[in-house]
Amino acid sequence: MGRIYDSITELVGNTPLVRLHRYEESEGLQANILGKFEYFNPSGSVxxxxxxxxxxxxxxxxxxxxxxxxxxxxxxxxxxxxxxxxxxxxxxxxxxxxxxxxxxxxxxxxxxxxxxxxxxxxxxxxxxxxxxxxxxxxxxxxxxxxxxxxxxxIDQCSNPANARAHINGTGPEIWRDTDGKVDYVVQLVGTGGTLAGLSAYLRTKNPDVKIIGAQPADQSLKNPNFPDRNTLDGVLKFNGVPDDKVPTLFSQFNAYYDECIDVIAEDAYETGRKLVREEGFFVGHSAGAALWTATQIAKRPEAAGKNIVVILADNAFKYLSTNMYK
The missing domain is CATH 3.40.50.1100 (Rossmann fold)
Structure with a gap:
């Protein structure tokens, strides 16, 4: 008999890392894109x-x-x-x-x-x-x-336990599942906990790993003056903003990113739709944005043959009322 779990709290983590072969081929990519599917967690997200x-x-x-x-x-x-x-x-x-x-x-x-x-x-x-x-x-x-x-x-934006979850869990999982062969990690930022934790952990294992952040382009930010525009839900702009809008967890963990790429919502939406058509994975706004960002990295000559891990934060069931899947 396999292990019988005592509670839902024991089921968090060890989410699958999947190589997106058909997506790579359709985009003509030479890098390996590995999706970390966080919607396998019990409540459905990272x-x-x-x-x-x-x-x-x-x-x-x-x-x-x-x-x-x-x-x-x-x-x-x-x-x-x-x-x-x-x-x-x-x-x-x-x-x-x-x-x-x-x-x-x-x-x-x-x-x-x-x-x-x-x-x-x-x-x-x-x-x-x-x-x-x-x-x-x-x-x-x-x-x-x-x-x-x-x-x-509970203060998710400043609570160091947020980032420690990725130092103790997500980072070691990525390192283990790639056999230590991880060259880039791509994620968007809400509280900054994922980026801070992964930066802190993975740089101790490989100082040359590239931490890539992505954020909504200005035209894809929520704006009450443009209520009908397409946006990227649940993530924030963190690069090129005033100091009081930079995630607190970055400074707490001395975390830094090597590059930040702006993403237009329409590109994220189309990437999500393409992924479900070609691979069957049904992902949300930020996952689409992260995968689009990874694609841009994967097109660079220096990324050929490298492993790009993409944090796919959640599935799309929370976004059916948005324009992403209409």
């Missing part, structure tokens, strides 16, 4: 890793105790993951939802029993957003709000 690790470290440190309520600001995936593991461990979860997230994410959170709040429910939050999200101000506003309610603010 954020499972951060969520369970943040909860477990908070328990170990005595910050999170039985019967408490967890609160966070989320664009969806981290909230869904946190709600999942809060349920498994007996906590309540309150999500302050980022404006304009896909309707499916809110529906999933409700199905998980989470309480949903809008930014207007948090004193000072809506005023902050008028000048753009500031990670430093976000922490102050959310901490004050959580303290006023007696809740535990």
């Amino acid at each position: 954020k499972d890793r951060a969520a369970i690790n943040m909860i477990q470290e908070a328990e170990y440190e005595g910050k999170l105790k039985p019967g408490m309520t967890i609160v966070d600001f989320t664009s969806g995936n981290t909230g869904i993951a946190t709600a999942t593991y809060a349920n498994a461990k007996g906590y309540k979860y309150v999500a302050v939802i980022q404006p304009q997230v896909s309707v499916e994410r809110s529906q999933i959170l409700k199905a998980l029993g989470a309480e949903l709040l809008q930014v207007t429910d948090v004193p000072g939050f809506a005023e902050m957003l008028k000048t753009g999200l500031s990670l430093a101000r976000l922490g102050d506003i959310m901490n004050s709000f959580a303290e006023s309610k007696g809740w535990f603010y």
Whole structure:
């Protein structure tokens, strides 16, 4: 008899790394593109890793105790993951939802029993957003709000346990599954935890590994003046932004990236559609953007024969209401 698991929390990690042969061939690529399919995690995204690790470290440190309520600001995936593991461990979860997230994410959170709040429910939050999200101000506003309610603010944007999940899990998995032959790693950035953790771990194993970030191009950022534009949900612009908008986890882990590539939403959408047509993998916005970015790297002469690992953050079931698969 194989192993019988005791709980859902034991199922996080060890997601498959798949070579996308047909995609490589159709694009005429000479590099090997290896997709890290994070939607095999129990709640369906890479954020499972951060969520369970943040909860477990908070328990170990005595910050999170039985019967408490967890609160966070989320664009969806981290909230869904946190709600999942809060349920498994007996906590309540309150999500302050980022404006304009896909309707499916809110529906999933409700199905998980989470309480949903809008930014207007948090004193000072809506005023902050008028000048753009500031990670430093976000922490102050959310901490004050959580303290006023007696809740535990899990703080995915600044919690080092977020990045440690990738130092302890994702990074070693990639290293093991490639037999140490990883030349590039491509990912988008929300909190910055994945990039920070992978940079910290993989550079200790191979100082020459290239950490490639990707971000929405300006025309693919959410903008209330253009509500109908195609955007990349759940990820942020991090390169070429003011210091208060750079992910806090980058500096905490002395993480750096070798290159950042801007991605237009339409290119990400078409890449996702192409992947499902040719390989059968049904991925979301950021996964499409990451794969498009990897394709640009793979076309370079210096990448011939190299291994490019792409973090495919989630599947597309949360994006059916968007233009990606219409």
